Amino acid sequence: MSEEFSRPVAGHVPVLRLGDVLLVTLQGDLHDSTAHRLQQDLSETIARSGVGGVVIDISGVEIVDSFLGRVLAEIAAQTELLAARTVVAGMRPAVAITLVELGLTLPGLRTALTTEAAMELLAQPVVSSRSGGRREESP
Amino acid sequence: MPEHEAAGSPGTPTHAVRDFLRRRREQIAQRWADEPLFRTVFTVSRDEAVEAGKVVVDALAQVADAQRVEDPDAAGFTGVREQLARMGAARSRAGLSTTQVSSELAALLPPVDNLLVADLEGETPERLRECTTTLSVLLGTLRLVAMQTALSEVQALIDRQRLQLLEVATPVIKLWDGIVAVPLIGTLDSARSQGVMETLLNAVVDQHARFAILDITGVPTVDSLVAQHLMKTVAAARLMGAECVVSGIRPAIAQTIVHLGLDLGTVKTRASLADALGYCLHELGANIVNVTPDGAGHR
Numbered sequence: 001m002s003e004e005f006s007r008p009v010a011g012h013v014p015v016l017r018l019g020d021v022l023l024v025t026l027q028g029d030l031h032d033s034t035a036h037r038l039q040q041d042l043s044e045t046i047a048r049s050g051v052g053g054v055v056i057d058i059s060g061v062e063i064v065d066s067f068l069g070r071v072l073a074e075i076a077a078q079t080e081l082l083a084a085r086t087v088v089a090g091m092r093p094a095v096a097i098t099l100v101e102l103g104l105t106l107p108g109l110r111t112a113l114t115t116e117a118a119m120e121l122l123a124q125p126v127v128s129s130r131s132g133g134r135r136e137e138s139p
Numbered sequence: 140m141p142e143h144e145a146a147g148s149p150g151t152p153t154h155a156v157r158d159f160l161r162r163r164r165e166q167i168a169q170r171w172a173d174e175p176l177f178r179t180v181f182t183v184s185r186d187e188a189v190e191a192g193k194v195v196v197d198a199l200a201q202v203a204d205a206q207r208v209e210d211p212d213a214a215g216f217t218g219v220r221e222q223l224a225r226m227g228a229a230r231s232r233a234g235l236s237t238t239q240v241s242s243e244l245a246a247l248l249p250p251v252d253n254l255l256v257a258d259l260e261g262e263t264p265e266r267l268r269e270c271t272t273t274l275s276v277l278l279g280t281l282r283l284v285a286m287q288t289a290l291s292e293v294q295a296l297i298d299r300q301r302l303q304l305l306e307v308a309t310p311v312i313k314l315w316d317g318i319v320a321v322p323l324i325g326t327l328d329s330a331r332s333q334g335v336m337e338t339l340l341n342a343v344v345d346q347h348a349r350f351a352i353l354d355i356t357g358v359p360t361v362d363s364l365v366a367q368h369l370m371k372t373v374a375a376a377r378l379m380g381a382e383c384v385v386s387g388i389r390p391a392i393a394q395t396i397v398h399l400g401l402d403l404g405t406v407k408t409r410a411s412l413a414d415a416l417g418y419c420l421h422e423l424g425a426n427i428v429n430v431t432p433d434g435a436g437h438r
Binding site: 088089090091092093095096097099100101105106107109111112113114117118 | 336337340341343344347348349371374375376377378379380381405
Protein backbone atom coordinates (compact mmCIF):
# COMPACT_ATOMS: atom_id res chain seq x y z
CA MET A 1 0.00 0.00 0.00
CA SER A 2 2.66 2.51 1.05
CA GLU A 3 4.73 1.43 -1.90
CA GLU A 4 1.87 2.33 -4.19
CA PHE A 5 1.62 5.85 -2.81
CA SER A 6 5.37 6.47 -2.96
CA ARG A 7 5.38 5.81 -6.69
CA PRO A 8 4.93 8.78 -9.03
CA VAL A 9 1.31 9.26 -10.04
CA ALA A 10 1.70 7.88 -13.56
CA GLY A 11 -1.64 7.00 -15.11
CA HIS A 12 -3.60 8.68 -12.35
CA VAL A 13 -6.91 10.06 -13.63
CA PRO A 14 -7.85 13.34 -11.94
CA VAL A 15 -11.41 13.77 -10.69
CA LEU A 16 -12.51 17.42 -10.94
CA ARG A 17 -15.46 18.85 -9.11
CA LEU A 18 -17.62 21.43 -10.91
CA GLY A 19 -20.48 22.42 -8.62
CA ASP A 20 -22.80 19.45 -8.34
CA VAL A 21 -20.94 17.42 -10.94
CA LEU A 22 -17.69 15.45 -11.00
CA LEU A 23 -15.74 15.60 -14.25
CA VAL A 24 -13.39 12.83 -15.31
CA THR A 25 -11.42 13.00 -18.55
CA LEU A 26 -9.99 9.77 -19.90
CA GLN A 27 -7.03 9.97 -22.28
CA GLY A 28 -5.53 7.19 -24.32
CA ASP A 29 -5.08 3.77 -22.77
CA LEU A 30 -6.71 2.90 -19.51
CA HIS A 31 -4.75 0.30 -17.57
CA ASP A 32 -6.21 -2.11 -15.08
CA SER A 33 -4.65 -0.41 -12.07
CA THR A 34 -5.64 3.07 -13.25
CA ALA A 35 -9.22 1.95 -13.85
CA HIS A 36 -9.42 0.35 -10.45
CA ARG A 37 -8.04 3.45 -8.79
CA LEU A 38 -10.46 5.67 -10.73
CA GLN A 39 -13.45 3.60 -9.62
CA GLN A 40 -12.28 3.87 -6.02
CA ASP A 41 -11.58 7.63 -6.25
CA LEU A 42 -14.96 8.29 -7.83
CA SER A 43 -17.02 6.38 -5.32
CA GLU A 44 -15.12 7.92 -2.40
CA THR A 45 -15.51 11.44 -3.77
CA ILE A 46 -19.24 10.96 -4.41
CA ALA A 47 -19.75 9.55 -0.93
CA ARG A 48 -17.79 12.44 0.61
CA SER A 49 -19.23 15.35 -1.36
CA GLY A 50 -22.66 14.01 -2.25
CA VAL A 51 -22.66 15.28 -5.84
CA GLY A 52 -25.60 14.43 -8.09
CA GLY A 53 -23.77 13.58 -11.28
CA VAL A 54 -20.58 12.30 -12.90
CA VAL A 55 -19.45 13.19 -16.41
CA ILE A 56 -16.86 10.92 -18.00
CA ASP A 57 -15.37 12.53 -21.09
CA ILE A 58 -13.87 9.88 -23.37
CA SER A 59 -13.32 12.02 -26.47
CA GLY A 60 -9.58 11.40 -26.03
CA VAL A 61 -10.00 7.63 -26.18
CA GLU A 62 -9.34 6.27 -29.66
CA ILE A 63 -8.94 2.58 -29.02
CA VAL A 64 -11.41 0.66 -26.94
CA ASP A 65 -11.70 -2.91 -25.74
CA SER A 66 -14.22 -4.88 -23.74
CA PHE A 67 -12.37 -3.91 -20.57
CA LEU A 68 -13.10 -0.19 -20.98
CA GLY A 69 -16.72 -1.02 -21.77
CA ARG A 70 -17.00 -3.01 -18.58
CA VAL A 71 -15.31 -0.28 -16.53
CA LEU A 72 -17.77 2.31 -17.83
CA ALA A 73 -20.75 0.06 -17.03
CA GLU A 74 -19.36 -0.62 -13.56
CA ILE A 75 -18.79 3.05 -12.81
CA ALA A 76 -22.33 3.81 -13.91
CA ALA A 77 -23.78 1.09 -11.68
CA GLN A 78 -21.59 2.18 -8.76
CA THR A 79 -22.56 5.84 -8.95
CA GLU A 80 -26.20 4.87 -9.34
CA LEU A 81 -25.95 3.10 -5.99
CA LEU A 82 -24.58 6.32 -4.50
CA ALA A 83 -27.54 8.21 -5.98
CA ALA A 84 -25.54 10.01 -8.63
CA ARG A 85 -26.06 9.82 -12.39
CA THR A 86 -23.21 9.02 -14.77
CA VAL A 87 -23.07 10.43 -18.28
CA VAL A 88 -20.44 9.27 -20.77
CA ALA A 89 -19.66 12.10 -23.18
CA GLY A 90 -17.86 12.47 -26.47
CA MET A 91 -17.51 8.88 -27.59
CA ARG A 92 -15.89 8.71 -31.01
CA PRO A 93 -17.69 6.95 -33.87
CA ALA A 94 -14.98 4.32 -34.21
CA VAL A 95 -15.15 3.57 -30.50
CA ALA A 96 -18.95 3.30 -30.60
CA ILE A 97 -18.79 0.93 -33.58
CA THR A 98 -16.18 -1.23 -31.86
CA LEU A 99 -18.24 -1.48 -28.67
CA VAL A 100 -21.36 -2.43 -30.62
CA GLU A 101 -19.44 -5.01 -32.65
CA LEU A 102 -18.15 -6.44 -29.38
CA GLY A 103 -21.77 -6.76 -28.30
CA LEU A 104 -21.39 -4.15 -25.55
CA THR A 105 -24.34 -1.84 -26.14
CA LEU A 106 -24.23 -0.74 -22.47
CA PRO A 107 -28.01 -0.37 -22.15
CA GLY A 108 -28.10 1.31 -18.75
CA LEU A 109 -25.55 3.96 -19.63
CA ARG A 110 -26.45 7.61 -20.18
CA THR A 111 -24.59 9.20 -23.04
CA ALA A 112 -24.13 12.68 -24.46
CA LEU A 113 -22.47 14.10 -27.53
CA THR A 114 -20.25 16.59 -25.71
CA THR A 115 -19.32 17.44 -22.15
CA GLU A 116 -21.56 20.49 -22.43
CA ALA A 117 -24.54 18.36 -23.46
CA ALA A 118 -23.77 16.03 -20.57
CA MET A 119 -23.87 18.97 -18.13
CA GLU A 120 -27.25 20.03 -19.56
CA LEU A 121 -28.53 16.49 -19.24
CA LEU A 122 -27.50 16.39 -15.58
CA ALA A 123 -29.07 19.80 -14.97
CA GLN A 124 -32.47 18.42 -15.97
CA PRO A 125 -34.61 17.03 -13.18
CA VAL A 126 -34.57 13.26 -12.77
CA VAL A 127 -37.51 11.71 -14.57
CA SER A 128 -36.69 8.03 -14.22
CA SER A 129 -38.58 5.64 -12.00
CA ARG A 130 -35.76 5.84 -9.50
CA SER A 131 -36.35 9.54 -8.96
CA GLY A 132 -37.89 8.91 -5.56
CA GLY A 133 -34.67 7.36 -4.39
CA ARG A 134 -32.55 10.41 -5.03
CA ARG A 135 -30.70 11.55 -1.99
CA GLU A 136 -31.55 14.95 -0.57
CA GLU A 137 -28.65 16.15 1.46
CA SER A 138 -26.54 19.23 1.96
CA PRO A 139 -23.00 19.01 0.63
CA MET B 140 13.84 -33.82 -71.96
CA PRO B 141 16.62 -33.11 -74.41
CA GLU B 142 15.72 -29.41 -74.52
CA HIS B 143 16.37 -29.02 -70.84
CA GLU B 144 19.66 -30.83 -70.94
CA ALA B 145 20.78 -28.59 -73.74
CA ALA B 146 19.39 -25.43 -72.14
CA GLY B 147 21.63 -22.46 -72.82
CA SER B 148 23.06 -23.87 -76.01
CA PRO B 149 21.84 -22.23 -79.22
CA GLY B 150 20.41 -25.53 -80.36
CA THR B 151 17.11 -25.63 -78.42
CA PRO B 152 13.92 -24.60 -80.23
CA THR B 153 13.37 -21.82 -77.69
CA HIS B 154 16.74 -20.31 -78.49
CA ALA B 155 16.21 -20.80 -82.17
CA VAL B 156 12.95 -18.84 -81.84
CA ARG B 157 14.71 -16.18 -79.78
CA ASP B 158 17.43 -15.77 -82.37
CA PHE B 159 14.82 -15.70 -85.12
CA LEU B 160 12.83 -13.00 -83.28
CA ARG B 161 15.92 -10.86 -82.85
CA ARG B 162 17.08 -11.32 -86.42
CA ARG B 163 13.70 -10.66 -88.02
CA ARG B 164 12.55 -8.01 -85.58
CA GLU B 165 12.14 -5.34 -88.25
CA GLN B 166 10.22 -7.59 -90.65
CA ILE B 167 7.87 -8.95 -88.00
CA ALA B 168 7.08 -5.44 -86.80
CA GLN B 169 6.45 -4.33 -90.39
CA ARG B 170 4.01 -7.19 -90.96
CA TRP B 171 2.26 -6.66 -87.66
CA ALA B 172 1.78 -3.01 -88.51
CA ASP B 173 -0.58 -4.17 -91.27
CA GLU B 174 -2.67 -6.30 -88.90
CA PRO B 175 -5.94 -4.70 -87.74
CA LEU B 176 -4.85 -4.72 -84.09
CA PHE B 177 -1.85 -2.44 -84.66
CA ARG B 178 -3.28 -0.54 -87.62
CA THR B 179 -6.38 0.62 -85.81
CA VAL B 180 -4.72 1.49 -82.52
CA PHE B 181 -1.75 3.43 -83.89
CA THR B 182 -3.57 5.56 -86.42
CA VAL B 183 -1.16 8.50 -86.43
CA SER B 184 1.56 6.92 -88.50
CA ARG B 185 2.73 3.54 -89.66
CA ASP B 186 6.12 4.12 -88.04
CA GLU B 187 4.46 4.35 -84.68
CA ALA B 188 2.80 0.97 -85.21
CA VAL B 189 6.13 -0.51 -86.31
CA GLU B 190 7.85 0.85 -83.20
CA ALA B 191 5.11 -0.63 -80.99
CA GLY B 192 5.49 -3.95 -82.79
CA LYS B 193 9.24 -3.91 -82.18
CA VAL B 194 8.69 -3.43 -78.45
CA VAL B 195 6.43 -6.48 -78.37
CA VAL B 196 8.93 -8.54 -80.39
CA ASP B 197 11.71 -7.53 -77.99
CA ALA B 198 9.57 -8.59 -75.05
CA LEU B 199 8.91 -11.97 -76.70
CA ALA B 200 12.59 -12.47 -77.40
CA GLN B 201 13.41 -11.65 -73.79
CA VAL B 202 10.85 -14.18 -72.52
CA ALA B 203 12.23 -16.81 -74.91
CA ASP B 204 15.73 -15.99 -73.69
CA ALA B 205 14.61 -16.68 -70.10
CA GLN B 206 13.20 -20.07 -71.22
CA ARG B 207 9.77 -19.14 -69.85
CA VAL B 208 7.57 -19.27 -72.94
CA GLU B 209 4.63 -20.67 -70.99
CA ASP B 210 4.79 -18.28 -68.06
CA PRO B 211 2.56 -15.18 -68.31
CA ASP B 212 4.32 -13.71 -65.24
CA ALA B 213 7.74 -13.79 -66.99
CA ALA B 214 9.72 -10.61 -66.41
CA GLY B 215 9.87 -9.89 -70.14
CA PHE B 216 6.14 -9.15 -70.31
CA THR B 217 6.24 -6.44 -67.64
CA GLY B 218 7.33 -3.78 -70.10
CA VAL B 219 4.56 -4.45 -72.63
CA ARG B 220 1.67 -4.79 -70.22
CA GLU B 221 0.84 -1.10 -70.34
CA GLN B 222 0.98 -1.07 -74.12
CA LEU B 223 -1.17 -4.18 -74.37
CA ALA B 224 -3.67 -2.59 -71.97
CA ARG B 225 -3.76 0.51 -74.15
CA MET B 226 -4.32 -1.54 -77.28
CA GLY B 227 -6.98 -3.66 -75.63
CA ALA B 228 -8.76 -0.60 -74.26
CA ALA B 229 -8.68 1.09 -77.68
CA ARG B 230 -10.22 -1.97 -79.33
CA SER B 231 -12.88 -2.29 -76.62
CA ARG B 232 -13.78 1.35 -77.12
CA ALA B 233 -14.17 0.63 -80.82
CA GLY B 234 -16.94 -1.78 -79.84
CA LEU B 235 -15.12 -5.10 -80.07
CA SER B 236 -15.91 -7.86 -77.61
CA THR B 237 -13.17 -9.53 -75.61
CA THR B 238 -13.39 -12.57 -77.91
CA GLN B 239 -12.85 -10.41 -80.98
CA VAL B 240 -9.83 -8.71 -79.41
CA SER B 241 -8.51 -12.15 -78.54
CA SER B 242 -8.87 -13.38 -82.10
CA GLU B 243 -7.15 -10.24 -83.37
CA LEU B 244 -4.27 -11.08 -81.08
CA ALA B 245 -4.32 -14.63 -82.46
CA ALA B 246 -4.06 -13.15 -85.96
CA LEU B 247 -0.55 -11.95 -85.05
CA LEU B 248 0.72 -15.53 -85.23
CA PRO B 249 0.40 -16.47 -88.95
CA PRO B 250 2.70 -13.73 -90.37
CA VAL B 251 5.41 -14.58 -87.84
CA ASP B 252 4.90 -18.27 -88.44
CA ASN B 253 5.34 -17.82 -92.20
CA LEU B 254 8.53 -15.87 -91.60
CA LEU B 255 9.82 -18.55 -89.28
CA VAL B 256 9.15 -21.31 -91.79
CA ALA B 257 10.92 -19.31 -94.48
CA ASP B 258 13.78 -18.57 -92.10
CA LEU B 259 14.33 -22.20 -91.17
CA GLU B 260 14.42 -23.48 -94.74
CA GLY B 261 16.66 -26.51 -94.93
CA GLU B 262 16.18 -27.65 -91.34
CA THR B 263 14.70 -31.07 -90.64
CA PRO B 264 10.87 -31.24 -90.53
CA GLU B 265 11.16 -32.40 -86.90
CA ARG B 266 13.11 -29.29 -85.93
CA LEU B 267 10.77 -27.03 -87.87
CA ARG B 268 7.76 -28.46 -86.07
CA GLU B 269 9.42 -27.93 -82.66
CA CYS B 270 10.22 -24.32 -83.46
CA THR B 271 6.75 -23.46 -84.75
CA THR B 272 5.20 -25.10 -81.68
CA THR B 273 7.41 -23.01 -79.40
CA LEU B 274 6.48 -19.88 -81.31
CA SER B 275 2.75 -20.53 -81.07
CA VAL B 276 3.06 -21.26 -77.34
CA LEU B 277 4.91 -17.97 -76.93
CA LEU B 278 2.24 -16.00 -78.77
CA GLY B 279 -0.45 -17.83 -76.86
CA THR B 280 1.16 -16.64 -73.66
CA LEU B 281 1.22 -13.10 -75.07
CA ARG B 282 -2.51 -13.40 -75.68
CA LEU B 283 -2.99 -14.58 -72.12
CA VAL B 284 -1.01 -11.61 -70.80
CA ALA B 285 -3.13 -9.22 -72.87
CA MET B 286 -6.34 -10.79 -71.56
CA GLN B 287 -5.08 -10.71 -67.98
CA THR B 288 -4.26 -7.04 -68.34
CA ALA B 289 -7.67 -6.29 -69.80
CA LEU B 290 -9.39 -8.19 -67.00
CA SER B 291 -7.47 -6.39 -64.27
CA GLU B 292 -8.38 -3.07 -65.91
CA VAL B 293 -12.05 -4.04 -65.80
CA GLN B 294 -11.72 -5.19 -62.20
CA ALA B 295 -10.16 -1.86 -61.22
CA LEU B 296 -13.02 -0.05 -62.93
CA ILE B 297 -15.59 -2.11 -61.04
CA ASP B 298 -13.85 -1.44 -57.73
CA ARG B 299 -13.74 2.28 -58.43
CA GLN B 300 -17.40 2.35 -59.35
CA ARG B 301 -18.38 0.36 -56.29
CA LEU B 302 -16.64 2.96 -54.11
CA GLN B 303 -18.39 5.77 -55.96
CA LEU B 304 -21.72 4.03 -55.55
CA LEU B 305 -21.11 3.70 -51.82
CA GLU B 306 -20.53 7.43 -51.54
CA VAL B 307 -23.41 8.37 -53.78
CA ALA B 308 -25.87 6.05 -52.12
CA THR B 309 -25.40 7.28 -48.56
CA PRO B 310 -25.69 11.04 -48.25
CA VAL B 311 -26.21 12.47 -44.80
CA ILE B 312 -28.71 15.32 -44.81
CA LYS B 313 -29.02 17.94 -42.13
CA LEU B 314 -32.75 18.47 -41.57
CA TRP B 315 -32.56 20.91 -38.69
CA ASP B 316 -30.09 22.14 -36.13
CA GLY B 317 -29.17 18.94 -34.34
CA ILE B 318 -31.09 16.59 -36.62
CA VAL B 319 -29.44 14.58 -39.40
CA ALA B 320 -31.05 12.01 -41.68
CA VAL B 321 -29.81 9.23 -43.98
CA PRO B 322 -32.25 8.12 -46.66
CA LEU B 323 -31.28 4.54 -47.46
CA ILE B 324 -31.99 3.40 -51.01
CA GLY B 325 -31.42 -0.05 -52.45
CA THR B 326 -30.40 -3.33 -50.95
CA LEU B 327 -28.31 -3.21 -47.82
CA ASP B 328 -25.38 -5.57 -47.51
CA SER B 329 -22.77 -5.80 -44.81
CA ALA B 330 -20.25 -3.48 -46.47
CA ARG B 331 -22.87 -0.85 -47.20
CA SER B 332 -24.39 -1.04 -43.75
CA GLN B 333 -20.94 -0.54 -42.29
CA GLY B 334 -20.42 2.48 -44.54
CA VAL B 335 -23.80 3.91 -43.56
CA MET B 336 -23.00 3.46 -39.90
CA GLU B 337 -19.66 5.22 -40.23
CA THR B 338 -20.93 8.16 -42.27
CA LEU B 339 -23.92 8.63 -39.98
CA LEU B 340 -21.85 8.56 -36.81
CA ASN B 341 -19.28 10.94 -38.27
CA ALA B 342 -22.09 13.29 -39.28
CA VAL B 343 -23.44 13.14 -35.73
CA VAL B 344 -20.08 14.36 -34.45
CA ASP B 345 -19.56 16.97 -37.17
CA GLN B 346 -23.04 18.48 -36.95
CA HIS B 347 -23.45 18.10 -33.18
CA ALA B 348 -26.63 16.21 -33.90
CA ARG B 349 -28.77 15.04 -31.01
CA PHE B 350 -31.03 13.09 -33.36
CA ALA B 351 -30.27 10.85 -36.32
CA ILE B 352 -33.02 9.55 -38.59
CA LEU B 353 -32.51 6.39 -40.64
CA ASP B 354 -35.11 6.41 -43.39
CA ILE B 355 -35.55 2.99 -45.00
CA THR B 356 -38.37 3.88 -47.40
CA GLY B 357 -36.11 2.95 -50.33
CA VAL B 358 -35.01 -0.40 -48.93
CA PRO B 359 -36.96 -3.13 -50.75
CA THR B 360 -36.50 -5.96 -48.27
CA VAL B 361 -35.44 -6.29 -44.70
CA ASP B 362 -33.97 -9.55 -43.49
CA SER B 363 -32.55 -10.43 -40.13
CA LEU B 364 -29.09 -9.26 -41.18
CA VAL B 365 -30.32 -5.81 -42.20
CA ALA B 366 -32.36 -5.54 -39.01
CA GLN B 367 -29.28 -6.45 -37.02
CA HIS B 368 -27.30 -3.73 -38.79
CA LEU B 369 -30.03 -1.20 -38.06
CA MET B 370 -29.96 -2.13 -34.40
CA LYS B 371 -26.18 -1.88 -34.32
CA THR B 372 -26.32 1.59 -35.83
CA VAL B 373 -28.95 2.66 -33.33
CA ALA B 374 -26.91 1.28 -30.44
CA ALA B 375 -23.72 2.98 -31.64
CA ALA B 376 -25.50 6.32 -32.06
CA ARG B 377 -26.88 5.99 -28.55
CA LEU B 378 -23.40 5.31 -27.17
CA MET B 379 -22.28 8.57 -28.72
CA GLY B 380 -25.10 10.46 -27.09
CA ALA B 381 -27.44 10.78 -30.04
CA GLU B 382 -30.88 9.26 -30.43
CA CYS B 383 -31.58 7.28 -33.57
CA VAL B 384 -35.04 7.04 -35.11
CA VAL B 385 -35.87 4.56 -37.87
CA SER B 386 -38.56 5.74 -40.26
CA GLY B 387 -40.24 4.57 -43.45
CA ILE B 388 -40.93 0.99 -42.48
CA ARG B 389 -43.49 -0.13 -45.05
CA PRO B 390 -46.39 -2.42 -44.10
CA ALA B 391 -44.87 -5.39 -45.94
CA ILE B 392 -41.56 -4.88 -44.15
CA ALA B 393 -43.29 -4.54 -40.79
CA GLN B 394 -44.98 -7.89 -41.46
CA THR B 395 -41.68 -9.50 -42.44
CA ILE B 396 -40.02 -8.24 -39.29
CA VAL B 397 -42.82 -9.65 -37.15
CA HIS B 398 -42.77 -12.96 -39.06
CA LEU B 399 -39.01 -13.24 -38.58
CA GLY B 400 -39.55 -12.73 -34.89
CA LEU B 401 -37.12 -9.83 -34.74
CA ASP B 402 -37.32 -7.65 -31.69
CA LEU B 403 -36.85 -4.01 -32.60
CA GLY B 404 -38.07 -3.03 -29.16
CA THR B 405 -34.99 -0.95 -28.40
CA VAL B 406 -35.33 1.00 -31.63
CA LYS B 407 -37.56 4.06 -31.87
CA THR B 408 -39.61 3.82 -35.07
CA ARG B 409 -41.91 6.17 -36.93
CA ALA B 410 -44.04 5.56 -40.02
CA SER B 411 -42.64 8.29 -42.23
CA LEU B 412 -39.72 10.65 -42.37
CA ALA B 413 -42.11 13.52 -41.59
CA ASP B 414 -43.29 11.78 -38.44
CA ALA B 415 -39.72 11.12 -37.39
CA LEU B 416 -38.78 14.76 -37.98
CA GLY B 417 -41.85 15.85 -36.03
CA TYR B 418 -40.86 13.62 -33.14
CA CYS B 419 -37.27 14.94 -33.10
CA LEU B 420 -38.39 18.56 -33.26
CA HIS B 421 -40.81 17.94 -30.41
CA GLU B 422 -38.04 16.38 -28.33
CA LEU B 423 -35.79 19.34 -29.11
CA GLY B 424 -38.55 21.64 -27.90
CA ALA B 425 -39.24 23.17 -31.30
CA ASN B 426 -42.91 22.65 -32.02
CA ILE B 427 -44.43 23.03 -35.46
CA VAL B 428 -47.49 25.25 -35.14
CA ASN B 429 -50.15 25.73 -37.81
CA VAL B 430 -50.98 29.40 -38.31
CA THR B 431 -54.45 28.58 -39.69
CA PRO B 432 -57.12 29.86 -37.32
CA ASP B 433 -58.91 26.55 -36.88
CA GLY B 434 -56.10 24.25 -35.91
CA ALA B 435 -52.90 24.93 -34.00
CA GLY B 436 -50.75 22.11 -32.76
CA HIS B 437 -47.78 19.94 -33.35
CA ARG B 438 -47.43 16.56 -34.88
